[in-house]
Amino acid sequence: MDKPRIAILGGRGMLGSDLASVSREQGFDPILFDLPGFDITNADHVRQAVSRAGMIVNCAAYTNVDGAESEPEWAFQVNAEAVGRLGAIVREAGKWLMHISTDFVFDGKSDQPYVETDSAHPINTYGKSKLAGEELLAESGCRYCIMRVEWTYGLAGNNFVTKLLQRARAGNALKVVDDQVGSPTATLEVSKTICELLKSQPEDLFHFAAAGYVSRYDMAKCIVNKLSMDVDVAPCKTSDFPSPATRPLNSRFDCSKISRLLSEPIKHWQEPLERFLGQL
Numbered sequence: 001m002d003k004p005r006i007a008i009l010g011g012r013g014m015l016g017s018d019l020a021s022v023s024r025e026q027g028f029d030p031i032l033f034d035l036p037g038f039d040i041t042n043a044d045h046v047r048q049a050v051s052r053a054g055m056i057v058n059c060a061a062y063t064n065v066d067g068a069e070s071e072p073e074w075a076f077q078v079n080a081e082a083v084g085r086l087g088a089i090v091r092e093a094g095k096w097l098m099h100i101s102t103d104f105v106f107d108g109k110s111d112q113p114y115v116e117t118d119s120a121h122p123i124n125t126y127g128k129s130k131l132a133g134e135e136l137l138a139e140s141g142c143r144y145c146i147m148r149v150e151w152t153y154g155l156a157g158n159n160f161v162t163k164l165l166q167r168a169r170a171g172n173a174l175k176v177v178d179d180q181v182g183s184p185t186a187t188l189e190v191s192k193t194i195c196e197l198l199k200s201q202p203e204d205l206f207h208f209a210a211a212g213y214v215s216r217y218d219m220a221k222c223i224v225n226k227l228s229m230d231v232d233v234a235p236c237k238t239s240d241f242p243s244p245a246t247r248p249l250n251s252r253f254d255c256s257k258i259s260r261l262l263s264e265p266i267k268h269w270q271e272p273l274e275r276f277l278g279q280l
Ligand SMILES: NC(=O)c1ccc[n+]([C@@H]2O[C@H](COP(=O)([O-])OP(=O)(O)OC[C@H]3O[C@@H](n4cnc5c(N)ncnc54)[C@H](OP(=O)(O)O)[C@@H]3O)[C@@H](O)[C@H]2O)c1
Pocket: 009, 010, 011, 012, 013, 014, 015, 016, 033, 034, 035, 038, 039, 040, 041, 058, 059, 060, 061, 062, 063, 078, 100, 101, 102, 103, 130, 149, 150, 151, 152, 153, 156, 157, 159
């Protein structure tokens, strides 16, 4: 029997590349589309990609959170307009789309973990562009699922873990914010979850993150301890580090909704993080 074919848009990014290997291991036939040969803002490229597979997973995005403040048009073209157009093309083709979104659609002011029905109020341009993408996708009328993820890290990208280790290895003392709280989430775990959903093709909105919550500061201490690094980690506040884009302080997700669909409990954040550190 032919393997189910999936088109992974943004297939060479941090999430896309893990999804490619995990989906292949799980018996899918992934085809990867990414810059420079594939541009999600080009309707012909998107039409061609959608025609090649029964299911489409959109991991392509403008992900430079600070850069989006000075390049808002570019962020909106990739994260919003292109996603709406992708939805229209998927609808015409009668296929199903999994789209990846972010905790940055929230302002982080709630004192509770966010559920899918909470109102979104993004506080930076990247978050606004991603929320606009979700809305345009909903208007497109295609069959789709949105999975919001947060604090992701993987082997194929620059992320909090790799940046922290670069600074630590350069011998710098580390100051890390203790007022941003979330769930460090391995793109390998996100990929496994996407593969489970590919089998049932739900049409819904889900939050997915590793289980448990931690501050960036405690996460940094955990990494340094696990690697037995001789480096000082000191706590500080987000306000000590002015950056072009404001960050939400509370990134906690309530993942009960997606948990009910999964065959295994979601792993606590420490276990995949330790495995990841062992691979570096
Ligand atoms: N990283 C996080 O902490 C995080 C948190 C929450 C949600 N997310 C979401 O997770 C998804 C995957 O992101 P990621 O972490 O894997 O980021 P990533 O490594 O930056 O991957 C995004 C991919 O999209 C590609 N891309 C950018 N513009 C494109 C265009 N016009 N046409 C085609 N491809 C384009 C990028 O190519 P280039 O590298 O060449 O630009 C890259 O390969 C995104 O939807 C992101 O918003 C990420």
